[in-house]
Amino acid sequence: MNKILTIVQREYITRVRRKVFLLTTLLLPIGFAIVSIVPALLAGYSSESLKIAVIDESGVFKNKFPDHTDIYFKTVDSSYDQEKKTYLNHYSGILHIPANFDIYHPGGIQLYSDKQLGLNTQENISDDLTKVVRNIKLSKLQIKQDSLDEVDKSVSFDSIIAGERGEKKGNTGMATAMGYMMGFFIYLVMFIYGAMVLRGVMEEKTNRISEVIISSVKPFELMMGKIIGVGLVGLTQFIIWITLLITTFGVFGLVFHDQLAAIHNHSMAANYSVQGGNAGEMIKLFSTASDSVNNLPMAEIIFCFIFYFLGGYLLYSALFAAVGSAAGDDPGDTQSLNLVVTLPIIFCIIIMTKVLQEPNSQFAVITSLIPFFTPIIMSARLPFGVPTWQIIVSMINLVIGFIFTTWLAGKIYRTGILMYGKKVTFKELGKWLRYK
Amino acid sequence: MSILSLNHITKTYEHYKALEDITFSVPAQSIFGMLGPNGAGKTTTIRIITNILAADSGEVIFDNKALSRDHIISMGYMPEERGMYKKMKVYEQLVYLAKLKGLSGADARKRVSYWLEKLDIKTWWNKRIDELSKGMQQKIQFIATVVHEPKLIILDEPFSGLDPVNSELIKNEIEELRKNGATIIFSTHRMEQVEEICEEIVLVNKGRIVLNGKVKDVKNRFKKNVFSIRYTGAAPSLNEADFSPEHKNGEETFIKLNNGKTPNDLLRTLLEQNVTIKGFNEVLPSLNEIFIQQVKTNHE
Numbered sequence: 001m002n003k004i005l006t007i008v009q010r011e012y013i014t015r016v017r018r019k020v021f022l023l024t025t026l027l028l029p030i031g032f033a034i035v036s037i038v039p040a041l042l043a044g045y046s047s048e049s050l051k052i053a054v055i056d057e058s059g060v061f062k063n064k065f066p067d068h069t070d071i072y073f074k075t076v077d078s079s080y081d082q083e084k085k086t087y088l089n090h091y092s093g094i095l096h097i098p099a100n101f102d103i104y105h106p107g108g109i110q111l112y113s114d115k116q117l118g119l120n121t122q123e124n125i126s127d128d129l130t131k132v133v134r135n136i137k138l139s140k141l142q143i144k145q146d147s148l149d150e151v152d153k154s155v156s157f158d159s160i161i162a163g164e165r166g167e168k169k170g171n172t173g174m175a176t177a178m179g180y181m182m183g184f185f186i187y188l189v190m191f192i193y194g195a196m197v198l199r200g201v202m203e204e205k206t207n208r209i210s211e212v213i214i215s216s217v218k219p220f221e222l223m224m225g226k227i228i229g230v231g232l233v234g235l236t237q238f239i240i241w242i243t244l245l246i247t248t249f250g251v252f253g254l255v256f257h258d259q260l261a262a263i264h265n266h267s268m269a270a271n272y273s274v275q276g277g278n279a280g281e282m283i284k285l286f287s288t289a290s291d292s293v294n295n296l297p298m299a300e301i302i303f304c305f306i307f308y309f310l311g312g313y314l315l316y317s318a319l320f321a322a323v324g325s326a327a328g329d330d331p332g333d334t335q336s337l338n339l340v341v342t343l344p345i346i347f348c349i350i351i352m353t354k355v356l357q358e359p360n361s362q363f364a365v366i367t368s369l370i371p372f373f374t375p376i377i378m379s380a381r382l383p384f385g386v387p388t389w390q391i392i393v394s395m396i397n398l399v400i401g402f403i404f405t406t407w408l409a410g411k412i413y414r415t416g417i418l419m420y421g422k423k424v425t426f427k428e429l430g431k432w433l434r435y436k
Numbered sequence: 437m438s439i440l441s442l443n444h445i446t447k448t449y450e451h452y453k454a455l456e457d458i459t460f461s462v463p464a465q466s467i468f469g470m471l472g473p474n475g476a477g478k479t480t481t482i483r484i485i486t487n488i489l490a491a492d493s494g495e496v497i498f499d500n501k502a503l504s505r506d507h508i509i510s511m512g513y514m515p516e517e518r519g520m521y522k523k524m525k526v527y528e529q530l531v532y533l534a535k536l537k538g539l540s541g542a543d544a545r546k547r548v549s550y551w552l553e554k555l556d557i558k559t560w561w562n563k564r565i566d567e568l569s570k571g572m573q574q575k576i577q578f579i580a581t582v583v584h585e586p587k588l589i590i591l592d593e594p595f596s597g598l599d600p601v602n603s604e605l606i607k608n609e610i611e612e613l614r615k616n617g618a619t620i621i622f623s624t625h626r627m628e629q630v631e632e633i634c635e636e637i638v639l640v641n642k643g644r645i646v647l648n649g650k651v652k653d654v655k656n657r658f659k660k661n662v663f664s665i666r667y668t669g670a671a672p673s674l675n676e677a678d679f680s681p682e683h684k685n686g687e688e689t690f691i692k693l694n695n696g697k698t699p700n701d702l703l704r705t706l707l708e709q710n711v712t713i714k715g716f717n718e719v720l721p722s723l724n725e726i727f728i729q730q731v732k733t734n735h736e
Contacts, residue, residue, distance in 0.1 A: 003535075003536055003538075006532065006535045006536055007536070010532050013519075014523070014524065068612045097531070143676055201575065203521075204519075204521075207520065207521065207522060208515065208517040208518065208519030209519030209521055210519065211488070211513075211515045211517070211519060212513070212514075212515060212519050212520075212533065212577075213533075213536060215487070215488060215508060215513040215515075216508060216509075216533070216536040217536055218505070234721050268695050336707050418483075418488065431450060
């Protein structure tokens with residue numbers, strides 16, 4: 001036990017002291033903040049602002065286009081064929097409605113531009129056209145605008161979840177965002193730190209120091225020491241990242257307070273926006289998030305999340321250690337072996353997107369109970385509320401799972417770490433499992 | 437008294453017999469040579485002694501007890517393929533390895549400092565391993581092997597890559613460790629070194645023991661009854677059936693004794709012919725010759 005501690009200490013200290021650690025720890029949150037905040041800011045400023053000239057020879061659409069922030073319509077009296085080229089100096093596009101346009105058989109409209117307009121713009125223009133035609137048809141049926149607004153009013157509802165501990169207000173958007181973030185976080189952890197364990201083991205093998213160490217400690221102790229040491233590095237790094245992220249977001253929030261508020265209002269008010277749609281939605285979502293967060297059982301979620309985080313890391317890092325020990329100096333071998341371990345992790349993300357849509361489906365329940373998927377899938381399901389029995393079963397499965405992978409990895413590791421110059425196949429690995 | 441005995445050790449890897457019925461003992465406080473060509477089973481034997489591998493059958497007795505993991509702190513092993521963390525500093529690395537051998541932090545630091553001073557490399561303490569030359573790394577590796585004062589020190593090709601000065605230095609350290617009570621197993625295929633420093637040897641080939649015993653005894657066993665003579669004066673005439681001349685080397689003439697003739701018979705014949713004898717020696721085969729001969733016959 002004492003020796004594992006000595007190993008853990010070395011693994012931790014040598015990594016944390018490296019300049020690379022310091023750089024990635026400091027730069028990543030800043031990068032992340034820039035990547036996530038800048039598009040939000042840009043969305044407010046640079047939405048493609050288009051001026052569209054409307055040449056309406058039919059007169060059907062005259063002054064009926066609604067202007068919005070992103071597209072301005074200007075009806076011009078001109079002949080389309082003669083002047084379309086000159087108009088392009090002033091307008092992004094020319095919408096030509098032919099004289100014979102019939103609202104009951106709409107067709108023949110052309111959008112003329114010097115470059116291809118975005119998909120969103122095209123859809124928006126098409127929506128506008130449809131809306132105008134629809135309104136004209138409705139008024140022909142003698143339905144007034146007021147009555148129409150009445151009819152169009154959308155019906156919303158509050159979602160109340162009757163959980164095991166009483167009723168609470170639900171927020172699917174919030175739950176989805178949070179579930180996604182937690183699942184993705186664990187995905188990252190497994191990849192970054194799994195790879196770190198893998199590299200560490202390979203380094204020891206190629207340096208030939210493993211034999212020196214194995215003559216002092218059991219291979220299993222060396223493997224566990226490395227896994228725990230790297231795990232602690234990960235924990236340290238993530239604690240620093242989260243602290244820095246909260247701080248940077250806070251600072252950005254203060255500095256760009258007005259801009260963010262503007263985007264917020266804009267996205268609340270606009271029916272749609274050309275580019276900032278998602279960012280706007282996200283901000284809208286987060287503006288109501290604080291209420292929803294209070295309604296979630298945060299203590300429980302955090303506890304489970306940390307459990308899945310650690311369980312998932314232990315389960316996969318043991319497998320990465322085994323791959324590192326088996327592969328050694330040949331990068332080609334490592335890649336194919338590595339794929340076997342990384343594939344289930346990548347698969348998890350695919351499953352997760354499906355699970356987030358239907359978090360309580362049979363598919364979601366079953367996949368979240370399989371230990372290889374549990375860490376990511378269960379974390380994604382947590383904000384939606386998971387029955388206690390499922391959490392307990394998944395945790396037991398995860399513990400059994402990681403004991404199993406550690407045992408398996410230990411067997412492969414102790415043979416692999418001393419094996420040189422041999423092509424490692426799965427058959428070969430099978431043999432190693434049977435060695436005394 | 438022996439510190440280590442291997443009794444009927446066998447080890448099989450799948451279809452390949454790495455060791456078959458290996459039995460030998462290492463006397464306490466001796467320098468013991470384990471010889472054999474590449475792939476003979478030396479490393480497997482060492483790995484069984486150092487508890488890295490388990491034998492399929494047979495037993496290992498260390499210090500009068502069946503070998504167990506508790507014994508590994510009483511051993512120091514320097515593998516042929518040297519290994520160090522390249523990016524770690526000399527001092528840190530040595531303290532780490534000493535701690536893994538069970539020394540407390542304070543003890544580890546004290547002993548590492550002692551050895552760095554003893555081998556006159558104190559100034560390297562804060563250098564990274566990859567900044568050192570191969571020979572320098574070797575010295576560090578040697579310290580790592582002996583820092584915890586093991587009873588049994590196993591050195592696999594300890595002199596490879598060392599210059600003559602440093603070879604001599606390490607040789608003296610090995611001798612001193614032995615004097616202070618340690619036993620050294622020295623695995624190599626460099627015979628001249630074995631002859632120089634080992635008292636007893638075991639020769640392994642293809643997983644079996646070919647030869648075992650004191651260097652002196654082994655040499656005697658393989659001597660061919662050849663004597664070298666240095667003399668002045670006219671060449672003596674000898675009955676070639678009894679005293680067949682082998683070859684000449686400068687002043688030295690090598691003569692093989694046949695038909696049960698003794699060295700005294702040869703001397704008598706020579707003296708009778710008034711030859712002035714300046715030197716008369718029995719020629720013992722070098723370990724190298726024995727080694728090559730044994731390995732060859734073993735292959736046939």
